[in-house]
Amino acid sequence: MKLKYFIKTFIVLLLSGYFFLISAQSDFEIVESFKAKLQKISSQIENADSLQQLNLVNGEIAELEQEFKTHKNLLDKSLYPDDFSKSLASLNNEFLLRQRDFITIDILQTEVVELSSQVEFLNRRNNELLVKIQDLEAIRNKDKKTIAKLENLVADLRANIYKRDRMVIEMVDSLMPPLMREKANLTAEDKQEIISDEEKGNVLTNVKRTINDNTRFLEVTSLKPKDLTEIRKQQSEFSKTWRYIGLKLIDVYSDDEQKSGEIKIIDSLFTRWHRAVDREAWSTMREEFSENDIQLQKFSDAEQFKGVLISFINDEIKNIDVKSETESKNIFVNFVDSTWFDSIQPTWMPYLLDNKLITGAQKDEIETKISEWKSGLFPSMWWIYLIIALVIIGTIIFIVLRRKPKSKTEDAILE
Amino acid sequence: MRIKLMILLLAAVSFNGCSTLVLKPSDFSWPVESVLKPDKNGMVEEDRHSISFNTRGLYYEEFKDSSAATGSELRIICDKMGYYFLTSKNFKNVYVFEKNDGSLVLEKKILISENGIKKPAFNQRSNYIQLVDDGKTYNLTHEGIEGDEK
Numbered sequence: 001m002k003l004k005y006f007i008k009t010f011i012v013l014l015l016s017g018y019f020f021l022i023s024a025q026s027d028f029e030i031v032e033s034f035k036a037k038l039q040k041i042s043s044q045i046e047n048a049d050s051l052q053q054l055n056l057v058n059g060e061i062a063e064l065e066q067e068f069k070t071h072k073n074l075l076d077k078s079l080y081p082d083d084f085s086k087s088l089a090s091l092n093n094e095f096l097l098r099q100r101d102f103i104t105i106d107i108l109q110t111e112v113v114e115l116s117s118q119v120e121f122l123n124r125r126n127n128e129l130l131v132k133i134q135d136l137e138a139i140r141n142k143d144k145k146t147i148a149k150l151e152n153l154v155a156d157l158r159a160n161i162y163k164r165d166r167m168v169i170e171m172v173d174s175l176m177p178p179l180m181r182e183k184a185n186l187t188a189e190d191k192q193e194i195i196s197d198e199e200k201g202n203v204l205t206n207v208k209r210t211i212n213d214n215t216r217f218l219e220v221t222s223l224k225p226k227d228l229t230e231i232r233k234q235q236s237e238f239s240k241t242w243r244y245i246g247l248k249l250i251d252v253y254s255d256d257e258q259k260s261g262e263i264k265i266i267d268s269l270f271t272r273w274h275r276a277v278d279r280e281a282w283s284t285m286r287e288e289f290s291e292n293d294i295q296l297q298k299f300s301d302a303e304q305f306k307g308v309l310i311s312f313i314n315d316e317i318k319n320i321d322v323k324s325e326t327e328s329k330n331i332f333v334n335f336v337d338s339t340w341f342d343s344i345q346p347t348w349m350p351y352l353l354d355n356k357l358i359t360g361a362q363k364d365e366i367e368t369k370i371s372e373w374k375s376g377l378f379p380s381m382w383w384i385y386l387i388i389a390l391v392i393i394g395t396i397i398f399i400v401l402r403r404k405p406k407s408k409t410e411d412a413i414l415e
Numbered sequence: 416m417r418i419k420l421m422i423l424l425l426a427a428v429s430f431n432g433c434s435t436l437v438l439k440p441s442d443f444s445w446p447v448e449s450v451l452k453p454d455k456n457g458m459v460e461e462d463r464h465s466i467s468f469n470t471r472g473l474y475y476e477e478f479k480d481s482s483a484a485t486g487s488e489l490r491i492i493c494d495k496m497g498y499y500f501l502t503s504k505n506f507k508n509v510y511v512f513e514k515n516d517g518s519l520v521l522e523k524k525i526l527i528s529e530n531g532i533k534k535p536a537f538n539q540r541s542n543y544i545q546l547v548d549d550g551k552t553y554n555l556t557h558e559g560i561e562g563d564e565k
Contacts, residue, residue, distance in 0.1 A: 024547050024550050024551075025538075025547070025554055026448075026536030026538065026547055027446075027447045027535075027536075027537075027538045027539065028447050028448045028449075028450060028490075028537070028538075030538055074447065077446030078447040078449070113485050183435065249543060
């Protein structure tokens with residue numbers, strides 16, 4: 001009985017002591033302590049370098065809530081304009097936003113590494129295909145089997161290059177998470193992150209290689225307007241991504257001479273690639289003329305193209321009386337019917353006009369010259385038609401005149 | 416008798432005209448004390464409750480030295496009735512002020528310790544202001560200490 005009384009008294013004394021201590025605490029200190037801890041956690045969230053480091057803060061938020069839950073009323077009144085719950089909600093929100101940043105960065109880093117290995121594989125495969133195509137192209141008289149093989153290889157290579165281009169574009173794109181792009185000035189940490197990602201994915205080297213391979217592909221193959229349109233589309237997308245990220249990379253590598261040099265090289269490679277695509281149309285058209293035994297001088301823009309064609313036609317017009325009629329007509333048929341009207345005008349002209357590689361006026365000038373050539377080679381027979389017409393008219397008049405007197409006699413008889 | 420009745424009526428009418436509009440109940444209490452640092456002129460400013468005043472007179476009253484304000488921390492809290500309780504480290508007293516005509520007028524000077532208050536802190540409680548000093552607590556109203564020292 002005494003023991004029970006003693007325990008009860010002890011508990012009452014203990015509780016009294018506890019409540020005394022609670023009541024002797026300064027409210028101001030409680031509020032300030034809460035604010036300080038809130039600020040500390042907020043800074044930890046902001047300064048976290050990794051997802052693991054950030055996750056440690058999560059426990060601290062829970063601890064903070066637990067620790068100050070008993071002072072909720074005081075904090076609600078004191079944390080003007082916020083309150084206890086709003087302050088914790090805001091902290092949780094900061095945590096989630098930062099967590100999302102790290103998850104995005106993590107995903108992008110994984111993407112860069114995965115893409116890097118896939119790009120490496122495609123680089124090797126594309127190189128093999130390019131060598132094979134070059135070998136087959138070198139064969140002068142290709143049989144049907146060789147041509148088919150070549151076409152298949154070119155199709156394979158085109159598909160591979162397209163696939164690799166997409167991956168490299170993604171790699172370049174992955175270097176900068178959306179949040180980083182919005183910043184006017186990158187922090188030292190941001191720059192370090194980009195440098196680390198660039199090194200992991202060997203991004204600059206891959207960009208250089210991709211552009212070089214694309215240019216080489218254009219050099220060893222003859223492409224149709226449809227292929228070139230696709231290439232132009234992809235080239236434009238690639239250039240757009242590079243223009244944006246490249247500018248930021250110049251800032252990131254401002255202290256690194258070697259990398260800055262690589263970025264400049266990439267810029268010049270893009271220019272080379274753009275020119276190669278433009279040149280591809282002109283050289284393929286020249287090949288098409290050549291396949292029809294029309295050997296033209298080289299041309300690499302619309303003005304040269306027009307000049308070369310008009311000069312060729314002028315020579316042919318001049319030579320009409322020199323060359324045999326059959327030879328002149330054969331050349332005309334090969335040039336106009338088999339090349340110009342069969343391929344250049346229906347296939348290439350829409351591409352050239354759409355991409356502003358030629359003007360309507362330049363095209364009209366060439367076609368006017370073709371008409372002139374045709375007139376010289378096939379002179380108009382208008383005088384024969386005139387004689388025929390005169391003979392027909394004369395015959396009709398003669399018949400009519402002969403029939404009239406007969407009618408008068410018949411009328412007299414009737415009367 | 417008539418004269419007395421006239422005087423009574425006149426007084427009633429006069430008192431009626433002088434009656435003041437009172438808004439009740441009112442609560443002026445601050446949830447938590449503010450700790451303010453006087454500037455070089457002795458001015459303190461409390462942003463949340465938009466109050467500012469000069470503290471030199473207070474420090475002169477306490478230490479007979481108005482320059483003691485510089486570098487010290489003044490603790491202030493307002494109770495439910497609108498009385499301001501002020502004290503600082505090494506003060507012997509808590510000063511109770513009320514607002515009057517653009518100034519704070521001393522209502523009560525409450526002696527806490529002849530040796531000076533070591534670690535003062537005010538807490539807002541429902542019917543009084545609690546002063547905590549190094550574990551000891553005092554329940555204060557504008558009239559003085561409520562009850563005994565704990």
